[in-house]
Amino acid sequence: MCPACGRPELGEAGPCLACRDTPPVWTAAASLGPYDGALRDLILLLKMGKRDELAFPLAHLLVGTWRRRGWPLPDAVIPAPMHWWRRWRRGFNQAELLTGALATLLRAPMRPLLRRHGGSPQVGRSRSERLRLPSGGFSTRRPVHGSILLVDDVLTTGATAAACTRALVRSGAAEVRILTLARTPDPRSLA
Ligand SMILES: [Zn+2]
Numbered sequence: 001m002c003p004a005c006g007r008p009e010l011g012e013a014g015p016c017l018a019c020r021d022t023p024p025v026w027t028a029a030a031s032l033g034p035y036d037g038a039l040r041d042l043i044l045l046l047k048m049g050k051r052d053e054l055a056f057p058l059a060h061l062l063v064g065t066w067r068r069r070g071w072p073l074p075d076a077v078i079p080a081p082m083h084w085w086r087r088w089r090r091g092f093n094q095a096e097l098l099t100g101a102l103a104t105l106l107r108a109p110m111r112p113l114l115r116r117h118g119g120s121p122q123v124g125r126s127r128s129e130r131l132r133l134p135s136g137g138f139s140t141r142r143p144v145h146g147s148i149l150l151v152d153d154v155l156t157t158g159a160t161a162a163a164c165t166r167a168l169v170r171s172g173a174a175e176v177r178i179l180t181l182a183r184t185p186d187p188r189s190l191a
Pocket of ligand 1: 005006017018020
C-alpha cells in the first residue's frame with residue numbers, strides 16, 4: 001500500500017505516483033480495504049442500521065491496520081464531523097461511535113473537536129461536485145497538539161480528510177494520520 005494515501009500499490013516501495021506528483025496534506029492514510037463486498041455491507045449496516053454492536057469489532061480491525069503501519073500512539077483520536085442534519089436524522093455519528101471504540105482500544109483520548117460549517121453532505125452529489133465542495137469548511141472547538149488520528153468510515157475523494165487535516169494543523173496539530181474502514185479508488189487514478 002502507498003504509505004501516503006493508503007491506496008493499494010503493486011511492486012512499489014514508497015509513495016504512489018499520484019502522491020509523488022501531489023503529496024497529500026496529511027502525514028499518512030490507511031484503510032482496512034476497498035469499499036466493496038462484505039466491508040461495504042458492514043459499513044452500510046453501521047451507518048444506516050444503527051448496528052452499534054459493529055463498532056468494537058470494526059475498531060479491532062482498525063487497530064490491526066494501525067499496528068501494521070507502525071503508526072505512533074496518537075495524542076488524540078478525532079472523529080470526522082458529520083453534517084448536522086445527517087446526525088439529526090440518523091441520531092448518531094457512526095464515525096464518533098467507531099472512534100470511541102478505537103480510542104478505548106488504543107487507550108488514547110477521543111476528542112470530537114472538529115466541526116463543520118455549512119456545506120452539504122457528499123451523498124447524492126456528483127463526483128465533480130464532491131471534489132469541489134469542502135474547502136476549509138472545518139474548524140476545531142479547542143486547540144490541539146501533537147499527533148492526531150482522524151477516523152472516518154470511508155475515504156472517498158480525500159477532500160474532506162484534507163480539509164479536516166488543514167483545520168487540525170491550523171489548530172496546532174503536528175501531524176495528522178487518517179484511518180478509515182474503507183476507501184474508494186483514488187479519483188486521481190480515474191481521471
Ligand atoms: Zn498514494
